[in-house]
Amino acid sequence: MAQNVSRRTFLAIGGGGLSAAFLAACAGSTTPAASTSTSTAAAGTAKRGGTLRVGSIGSSADILDTTFSSTDIDQQRNQNVYDSLKYISPDLPYQTEYALAESIELNPAATVATVRLRKGVEFHNGKSLTADDLIFTMRRILDPDKPGKAATSFAAVDPGSIKKLDALTVQFNLATPDSLFAQRWGSASTNIVPTDFDPAKPVGTGPFKVQSFTPGSRSVLVRNPHYWMPGEPYLDEVEIIDFSDNTSRVAALLSGQVDAIDGVDPSDLRQIPSGGFVTQITKSGFYQPITMRVDEAPFNDVRVRQAFRLMVDRPQMIAQAYSGYGQIANDMPFPADPAYPDLPQRVQDIAQAKSLLKAAGHEGLAVTFTTTPENGGLVATAQVFAQQAAAAGVKVTVNDLAPTSYDAGFKSWPFTNGYWAANTLGLGYSSRFLKSGGLNDSHWNDPAGAALYADLLKTPDPAKQKTYAIELFQRFYDMGPDIIHSFKNNIDVYSSKFQGFQPFNSTGWALGSWRYRNVWTS
Amino acid sequence: MLKTILLRRLVGGIFILWLVSVLVFAAIHLLPGNAATILVGHSDTTPQEVASLTRQLGLDQPLIVQYGRWIKGLVTGDWGTSLVSSLQVSYIVRTRLENSGALTLTSMLMLSPLAIIIGTVSAIRRNRAIDHVASLVTLCLSAVPAFAIGVMVIYLLATNVVHWLPAASILNPDEPVWSQLNLVIAPAITVALAMIPYPIRMVRATMIEVLDSDYVMLARLKGIPERQVIFRHALRNGLGPIIQSLALTLLFLSGGIIVVETVFSYPGVGYALVQGVSQRDVPVVQTIVVLLAAFCVVINLAADLAVAFATPRLRTALR
Numbered sequence: 001m002a003q004n005v006s007r008r009t010f011l012a013i014g015g016g017g018l019s020a021a022f023l024a025a026c027a028g029s030t031t032p033a034a035s036t037s038t039s040t041a042a043a044g045t046a047k048r049g050g051t052l053r054v055g056s057i058g059s060s061a062d063i064l065d066t067t068f069s070s071t072d073i074d075q076q077r078n079q080n081v082y083d084s085l086k087y088i089s090p091d092l093p094y095q096t097e098y099a100l101a102e103s104i105e106l107n108p109a110a111t112v113a114t115v116r117l118r119k120g121v122e123f124h125n126g127k128s129l130t131a132d133d134l135i136f137t138m139r140r141i142l143d144p145d146k147p148g149k150a151a152t153s154f155a156a157v158d159p160g161s162i163k164k165l166d167a168l169t170v171q172f173n174l175a176t177p178d179s180l181f182a183q184r185w186g187s188a189s190t191n192i193v194p195t196d197f198d199p200a201k202p203v204g205t206g207p208f209k210v211q212s213f214t215p216g217s218r219s220v221l222v223r224n225p226h227y228w229m230p231g232e233p234y235l236d237e238v239e240i241i242d243f244s245d246n247t248s249r250v251a252a253l254l255s256g257q258v259d260a261i262d263g264v265d266p267s268d269l270r271q272i273p274s275g276g277f278v279t280q281i282t283k284s285g286f287y288q289p290i291t292m293r294v295d296e297a298p299f300n301d302v303r304v305r306q307a308f309r310l311m312v313d314r315p316q317m318i319a320q321a322y323s324g325y326g327q328i329a330n331d332m333p334f335p336a337d338p339a340y341p342d343l344p345q346r347v348q349d350i351a352q353a354k355s356l357l358k359a360a361g362h363e364g365l366a367v368t369f370t371t372t373p374e375n376g377g378l379v380a381t382a383q384v385f386a387q388q389a390a391a392a393g394v395k396v397t398v399n400d401l402a403p404t405s406y407d408a409g410f411k412s413w414p415f416t417n418g419y420w421a422a423n424t425l426g427l428g429y430s431s432r433f434l435k436s437g438g439l440n441d442s443h444w445n446d447p448a449g450a451a452l453y454a455d456l457l458k459t460p461d462p463a464k465q466k467t468y469a470i471e472l473f474q475r476f477y478d479m480g481p482d483i484i485h486s487f488k489n490n491i492d493v494y495s496s497k498f499q500g501f502q503p504f505n506s507t508g509w510a511l512g513s514w515r516y517r518n519v520w521t522s
Numbered sequence: 523m524l525k526t527i528l529l530r531r532l533v534g535g536i537f538i539l540w541l542v543s544v545l546v547f548a549a550i551h552l553l554p555g556n557a558a559t560i561l562v563g564h565s566d567t568t569p570q571e572v573a574s575l576t577r578q579l580g581l582d583q584p585l586i587v588q589y590g591r592w593i594k595g596l597v598t599g600d601w602g603t604s605l606v607s608s609l610q611v612s613y614i615v616r617t618r619l620e621n622s623g624a625l626t627l628t629s630m631l632m633l634s635p636l637a638i639i640i641g642t643v644s645a646i647r648r649n650r651a652i653d654h655v656a657s658l659v660t661l662c663l664s665a666v667p668a669f670a671i672g673v674m675v676i677y678l679l680a681t682n683v684v685h686w687l688p689a690a691s692i693l694n695p696d697e698p699v700w701s702q703l704n705l706v707i708a709p710a711i712t713v714a715l716a717m718i719p720y721p722i723r724m725v726r727a728t729m730i731e732v733l734d735s736d737y738v739m740l741a742r743l744k745g746i747p748e749r750q751v752i753f754r755h756a757l758r759n760g761l762g763p764i765i766q767s768l769a770l771t772l773l774f775l776s777g778g779i780i781v782v783e784t785v786f787s788y789p790g791v792g793y794a795l796v797q798g799v800s801q802r803d804v805p806v807v808q809t810i811v812v813l814l815a816a817f818c819v820v821i822n823l824a825a826d827l828a829v830a831f832a833t834p835r836l837r838t839a840l841r
Contacts, residue, residue: 055690059797060607060614061561070565145574152566214695215607216797217789241692244797247673248787251689254681258690271681404800408555431566438566 045499050521051237052498054511055249055258058242060216065199067140067148069188072263076514077219077240082191082204085115085134086182090513094336094424094506096186100129100205106460110177117168121228123194124203124210131164136195138162138172149189152431152438156181156457177458179465180426207233207517216242227517234500234520253277253493260494260501262510265376266323272493280501282490283327284508285335285422288377289482290369290385293414295443298362302479307356311392312385313348314485321380325489332476333484336506337424338462339469343477353392366395370413372406377488378417411441422487422508425469429453442481449475497521523839528823535819542815543596543808547589550799550807556581557605557802579605592808602805611805614794615813617695622783622790624699626775628710633718634768641725642757645733648726656722664719668778672712672785679708691788709786716782717775724767725760732760762829769825773818 058073066078085101088094098104102116121129141148142159156178163171174181184190194203202210205228208221221238241258243249250268252258269279292299292308299305309331318326329335330345357363371382379400386396401409418441420432431439434450449472456468476482492511494501500519501512512518558576576582580591595602601611644653663671680689691705699706732738733756741751780792787793791810798806830836 055692059801060604060609060803061801062607147567147571149565212696215609217695218692243690243692243787244793245784245787248690248785251676251681252692252787255685255687255689257688257692402800404560404802405554408559410559438568 046231046234046520047522048234048236048520050235050498051239052235052260052516052519052521053239053241053258054514055241055243055252055261057244057246057249057263058216058240059244062213062215062219062242064202064210064213064219066188066191066193066202066204067137067150069191070149072510073240073242075188075509076262076511077221078188078191078204079206079514080208080221080238080516081202081206081210082188082193083121083206084185084187084190084192086185088186088504088507088513090502090504090506092336092505093338094422096183099185100192101185104182106179106181108460110179110181110458110460111174113172113174113178113181114165115170115172117170118228119168121205122226123205124224125194127194127196127203129192129194129205130167131170133192133194134170135162135164136197137192140193140197141189150184150187153184153190153427179457179460183424183427208238211237218242221516229517233517235516238516253495259498260492260511262490262492262514263376264491264493266325266491269491269493276496277493278496278501280492280494280503280511281325282492282503282505282508282510283487284490284505285333285487286419286490286508287329287333287422287484287487288375288381288417288419289333289484290381290415290417291442292481292483293441293443294481295445296414298360298365298367299414299481301360301362303356303360304362304365305479305481307353307360307392308389308394309346309483310349310353310356311389311394312483312485313388314346316388317381317384318486320384321377322486322488325491326486327489329484329486330477331480331482331484332473333420333482334423334425334428334473335487336422337426337469337473339425339466339473341470341473341477343474348388350391357392357394364393364395366397367415368397368399370399370401370406370409370416372401372403374403374406375419378419381417381485411443413441416441419488422506425472426456426465429472444481446475531819531823531826535816535823538819539812539815543593543812544589546808546811547585547592547804550802550804551585553799553802555802557804560801561606581605588804592805596809596812601809604803604806606801606803606806611809614806615791615809618789618791618794618810619813621693621699621788622779622792624703624706625709625713625779625783625788625790626772628703628706629713629717629775630768630772632710633714633721633771636714637718637721637768637771638725638757638764641722642729642752644722644726645729646752648730653726660719660722663715666716668712668716668781669785671716672709672782675708675712675715676785679711689786691786693789695789705788709782709788712782712785713775713779716778717771720774721764721767721771725764728760728763728767729756732756735759762833765828765832766825769821769828772821776814776817 056073056076061071063069063074064077064081066082069075069078083100085099085104086096087099088096100118100121102118105114115134117129117131117134123129138154138157139159141150141154142157156174156176158173158175161173165171191204207224207227209224211220211222213219219240223233223236227233246265246268249261250271253261254271272279292305294300314328318324318328330343332340334340357365369382369386371378373379382398386398389396431437433444434440434453435445452468452471456465459465490508490510492501498519498521504513507513557579558572558581561575562572580588592602601615603609604611604614640656644656647653676689677683679687687708688705691709693699693702693705738751738755741755779790780795783790783792784796794806795810798810
């Protein structure tokens with residue numbers, strides 16, 4: 001189950017997060033969720049010093065230019081070298097905390113966003129963070145010739161009418177209403193770069209500075225002594241070492257060449273001895289749906305889609321495809337969203353599935369399930385589904401393609417599965433469920449849903465946003481293009497000499513979202 | 523005489539390299555997808571962005587133009603830029619070649635003396651216990667695929683039984699490979715074990731033939747001590763075929779190294795080739811394959827020359 005370095009933008013649009021409060025440590029304001037997150041709990045016992053070596057899947061496509069981060073290892077590297085306006089909080093429900101921004105305010109029509117930056121932040125070369133840097137970053141993201149990975153996320157921003165109100169305040173004018181503007185920050189592609197940014201010698205405001213970088217081999221990051229978060233980071237050095245093979249990675253951990261590995265396959269857990277290592281399980285909304293193309297037969301008929309959803313034995317799927325490391329889902333993505341409803345749990349019902357197929361005139365259906373080992377569990381899911389569907393008289397032929405071949409035909413497969421980040425509905429809906437969405441592999445076209453979504457974007461009021469979201473969830477449940485049978489857990493293993501990692505249940509990102517500023521060693 | 527042979531081989535070699543380059547180019551373009559689709563993957567990009575990236579990488583040109591541009595660069599020394607990492611191909615290849623060279627050298631240094639010794643001892647004591655044991659062991663080794671040998675080496679020497687060697691050969695790119703030899707040993711042992719059956723069998727066969735020859739019988743009859751018979755008469759005469767078999771081993775090694783490098787994450791040309799193919803990084807794949815082919819041509823020529831010089835009969839014929 002080779003974890004090939006895919007260029008999937010895991011976070012895609014939804015890199016940001018919901019709005020939340022300041023980091024309690026910095027501003028001292030009352031924030032209910034903040035107390036469980038980041039450094040405050042760890043600060044008391046943490047010690048300075050040490051080197052952390054992490055073994056991750058990477059390739060020569062690695063980059064340090066944060067605006068174009070796409071792979072997990074790019075996220076990992078760039079989240080430590082740079083900061084964004086906000087941080088995503090590790091806990092549920094999904095929300096963000098202020099980082100480089102002190103405040104982000106929207107007008108009632110959600111067409112003007114005002115960002116106030118934090119004072120006293122320095123880049124690694126000593127330059128101070130100002131409004132010019134934020135404006136430069138946004139224009140860079142939205143550059144039509146070379147758009148950043150967050151360009152579709154900030155599609156509402158009009159790059160021509162960004163106003164600098166003062167040295168630390170920027171006003172963005174949104175061409176279309178976007179009530180979620182404040183939540184779109186947090187992933188590496190939204191990190192702030194200085195106006196004199198040079199990709200060959202990159203500087204950011206992050207907890208670590210780049211000492212050396214060899215794509216496909218390793219990155220060495222050293223402590224930033226002027227980091228704006230007091231007391232952090234604790235580690236002196238972080239080495240991110242590239243592997244393209246999981247087996248080699250686990251062997252390196254066992255022989256002491258690396259201290260931590262992220263995104264481990266359950267089958268490799270057997271090799272980890274009981275002492276000396278910590279296994280961290282993250283339960284998030286990361287999902288691997290079975291996706292049906294709805295613009296052609298047979299899946300254009302909602303009865304067929306409903307029938308297929310009823311064929312799945314969900315507990316068996318988790319046991320077989322994820323070795324038990326998963327939670328049952330209910331055909332709706334984004335469980336971290338506050339509006340995620342508690343609808344009756346779907347269970348396997350072969351009789352009903354058969355009768356639905358008969359009513360739709362598709363008895364004895366034969367389909368080809370195109371899959372790829374690009375992410376752990378995908379191929380196993382296809383194989384298990386083929387077995388389960390046979391009981392309903394549906395013949396499923398599994399077509400297992402190499403990742404490159406699969407990617408070359410992305411969005412063309414009639415029946416396939418994929419892997420998508422945990423997210424909120426607001427941030428995740430547009431890329432997969434709007435007709436024009438860049439990741440719309442099901443060719444989903446739902447004008448009523450799109451209208452609801454547009455209304456959601458117009459209201460800054462979270463309560464009203466929730467009512468729209470609940471309706472959209474109901475549509476997923478009733479007639480969506482995906483069979484979302486479970487949410488897959490993420491497994492990390494690290495040496496017990498290190499502390500400060502915490503499960504990132506909001507996004508499902510590995511190794512506590514690779515937040516090495518929180519990590520220390522005894 | 524020597525000059526004509528060399529010239530003929532050179533011309534033949536160049537033709538072979540050209541043929542290889544065409545075949546590899548065709549093969550990689552038969553695969554679905556290209557570097558642009560790899561780099562884009564499943565990101566949320568518009569078709570225009572993909573088209574723009576395709577243009578930037580020069581992948582929208584007709585195939586013959588792409589091939590022509592590459593081969594022109596190859597002969598003028600501009601080996602192009604990697605499509606995936608925008609590093610110079612010459613830089614990538616140079617560092618990887620150094621690493622693979624170190625691995626190859628270490629493996630050959632390990633296996634050559636061992637193969638000669640075991641092969642000769644098996645020949646001298648043929649059909650006795652030691653010969654049978656050696657036969658059995660080499661048979662088992664040749665039946666086990668190289669990656670399985672690698673996994674066993676890691677299990678035995680790095681992770682589970684003892685912790686003498688590192689499990690992954692993650693070389694520090696900022697330091698020369700010669701200062702990190704402890705990371706080379708495990709893959710070198712694997713390569714040596716995987717490749718040794720063939721030369722052992724060849725040395726044994728050669729030595730059996732030599733030890734049965736008339737001049738050895740005469741030497742023995744003359745009363746020359748057995749040790750001198752073996753070293754001064756038998757081995758010297760067996761040297762020709764032994765060199766040839768070691769050269770062939772080296773050729774097989776250059777292919778087998780690909781698998782072993784991947785098992786150990788060893789940053790050599792084999793590993794770069796595997797990654798290059800999966801990323802459709804055409805310039806890197808092309809260059810490495812042509813270099814490997816050139817290596818094979820040169821080794822073949824060198825081996826033939828070495829055999830000729832080691833065999834007095836051929837040496838005079840060469841003049």
